[in-house]
Amino acid sequence: MNIQQLIDDIARDVRPYLGQAAPAAYIPALAGEDPQQFAIAVATLDGHCHASGDSDTRFSIQSISKAFMLARVLEVYGDSLWSRVNKEPSGNPFNSLVQLEYEQGIPRNPFINAGALVVSDIALSQLGDCSTALREFLREESGAADIDFDQHIADSEAEHGHRNAALAHFMKSCGNLHNPVDSVLSHYFRACSLRMNVMELARAGLFLANHGRSPVSGEQRLTRSQAKQINAIMLTCGTYDAAGEFAYRVGLPCKSGVGGGILAILPGRMSIAVWSPGLDARGNSLAGLEALDRFTTRSGQSVF
Numbered sequence: 348m349n350i351q352q353l354i355d356d357i358a359r360d361v362r363p364y365l366g367q368a369a370p371a372a373y374i375p376a377l378a379g380e381d382p383q384q385f386a387i388a389v390a391t392l393d394g395h396c397h398a399s400g401d402s403d404t405r406f407s408i409q410s411i412s413k414a415f416m417l418a419r420v421l422e423v424y425g426d427s428l429w430s431r432v433n434k435e436p437s438g439n440p441f442n443s444l445v446q447l448e449y450e451q452g453i454p455r456n457p458f459i460n461a462g463a464l465v466v467s468d469i470a471l472s473q474l475g476d477c478s479t480a481l482r483e484f485l486r487e488e489s490g491a492a493d494i495d496f497d498q499h500i501a502d503s504e505a506e507h508g509h510r511n512a513a514l515a516h517f518m519k520s521c522g523n524l525h526n527p528v529d530s531v532l533s534h535y536f537r538a539c540s541l542r543m544n545v546m547e548l549a550r551a552g553l554f555l556a557n558h559g560r561s562p563v564s565g566e567q568r569l570t571r572s573q574a575k576q577i578n579a580i581m582l583t584c585g586t587y588d589a590a591g592e593f594a595y596r597v598g599l600p601c602k603s604g605v606g607g608g609i610l611a612i613l614p615g616r617m618s619i620a621v622w623s624p625g626l627d628a629r630g631n632s633l634a635g636l637e638a639l640d641r642f643t644t645r646s647g648q649s650v651f
């Protein structure tokens with residue numbers, strides 16, 4: 348397979364979708380992103396990285412950070428995590444409040460916002476300054492030592508983050524957050540604000556394609572079984588109430604973010620990162636989904 352040719356073709360073919368959808372508006376600092384931007388990168392386990400489009404441009408990874416934070420927490424806290432968050436698809440939007448009260452403050456899965464707040468709370472207890480720990484992890488795995496937070500985006504989200512604050516306070520009242528709500532929110536917003544480009548993101552995700560072993564350091568970050576578990580949760584919950592559509596069209600574990608990025612994993616082979624800021628109605632990158640659909644359809648590569 349000629350990966351470079353394939354992704355160049357995809358970058359050309361998704362152009363009609365650019366500008367058809369708007370960037371996230373509920374975080375004002377994201378609303379001004381140019382929706383014409385698009386990038387795709389593929390990092391393979393044999394050490395190559397191919398890219399096309401605006402692949403040098405960094406963007407806010409937002410919820411993609413949840414997959415990496417989950418990996419860190421599974422590494423240091425293990426299966427105890429699953430007494431505080433479930434692993435079932437929610438079928439609801441990522442910021443939904445309704446299910447949480449019915450289910451006594453135990454979030455459906457670690458990728459909806461409520462679940463990611465619980466994961467951040469555990470990370471805070473286990474790692475201390477967990478957003479900085481996550482930044483260091485991403486610097487190491489991507490090889491880019493200057494990856495950093497975007498404090499303007501974190502502050503913008505904090506100022507308008509009433510839904511996340513509501514979720515966090517409700518879970519605190521149920522005893523499912525152990526640290527002060529403000530600390531959990533602030534580390535969560537900082538982690539979401541990290542800026543990376545598609546090549547850095549694809550490289551950072553490679554340990555999930557490599558059965559838990561970092562291709563950079565050779566260190567076994569997660570057990571083979573834990574890497575399988577994260578990929579499984581990405582497939583079933585990583586794109587929220589569109590997880591069925593993504594499984595059907597893309598056929599890979601994916602984690603999306605409202606910055607317009609999506610990370611996809613082909614276990615044993617490669618990781619793929621796409622980015623375009625325009626979002627569909629369920630908060631996933633419109634052109635990103637189109638690109639991933641074309642990648643797996645044309646290459647014949649997926650987990651199925």
Ligand code: DON
Nearest residue numbers: 409410441539603604605630
């Ligand atoms: O908490 C939020 O709403 C954002 N920081 C992250 C949401 C997100 O990226 C959902 N993904 N598609």
